[in-house]
Amino acid sequence: MIRLHHVPLARSLRVMWLLEELGLGYEVAYYSIRDGSLRAPDFLALSPAGRVPVLEHHGAVWVESGAIVQMLCETYSEAGLMPPPGHAERARFLEVLSLSETVGCLLENLNLNQVFLRPPARPSATVVKLLNARLRAALAAMEARMEGDHLLPSGFSAADIMFAYGFELARYYVDLDQYPRLMAYWDGLRARPAYQRAKARDGEQDIYAQEFYPVPEEG
Known part of the structure; x- marks a missing residue:
């Protein structure tokens, strides 16, 4: 049995996409970051930090999207989706994984400042400008x-x-047209059948209330 604990458009989407690429059958347990479901005792028993993704994989419980991706690639190594140790592309692969988490952390902090900070609190224009840069x-x-x-x-x-995944979410804060090579790359990935199947199962996101969040003005 494989069960993915998932918030639509959260980092658990990475795992969902990989499961589709691997052709694995799996169940999805859906949550929202806004309704308190991530703080339910049953979920905290799986993820003490109250975060997705959580992947229940044939009796094991895995957390953290980067770790889950690597574990799945190792478990299903015949798919060839991760260079093994000693491979010429291994260093590049690991670099991209780390950079992907850098992008993810920047997005998370932008989300905290521009999406989840509630009035009367106001985001710091200086902090948001630095994160955006x-x-x-x-x-x-x-x-x-x-x-x-x-x-x-x-x-x-x-x-x-x-x-x-991070590039897709960056559109809420950055004009992606300034990265034509990445846009062409992203267009190719979106055409993959496994990505389209994952998006079909992703669910309706309730993280972002608007299409773009500009840097707030000073003052």
Whole structure:
């Protein structure tokens, strides 16, 4: 039995996409970050931090999207979605995983400042401006290194899943048209049948209330 504990458009979408790429059957338990379901005792027994993703995999319980992605790639190594130790592309793969979490942390902090901070509190324009600049710098670094259709020379891998998730969410804070190579790359990934199946199961997101969040004005 495989069960994914999932919030629509959260990092658990990475795991959902990978499960689809692997062709695995799985159940989905849906939660919302707004209704208190992530603080329910049954869920906290699986994820003491109260965060998704959680993957129940044949009796094991795995947390943290990066770790789950690596565990799935190791468990189903025949799919070839992660270079093994000693492979020429291993370093690049691990670099992308770490950079993907850097992007994820920047997005999480932007979310805290611009989505979840409630009046009368106001986000710091200086902090948001700095986070936004760091996000754009991370994307620019990837833009400069894009040379083909995927992040590894050999083709599609779990590194694409890890990074593309953050790139998809960056649209709420950054004009992605300034990254034409990444946009072309993203268009190709969205055409993948497994991605489309994952999006069909993702559910309706209730994280973002608007299409774009500009940097707040000073004052």
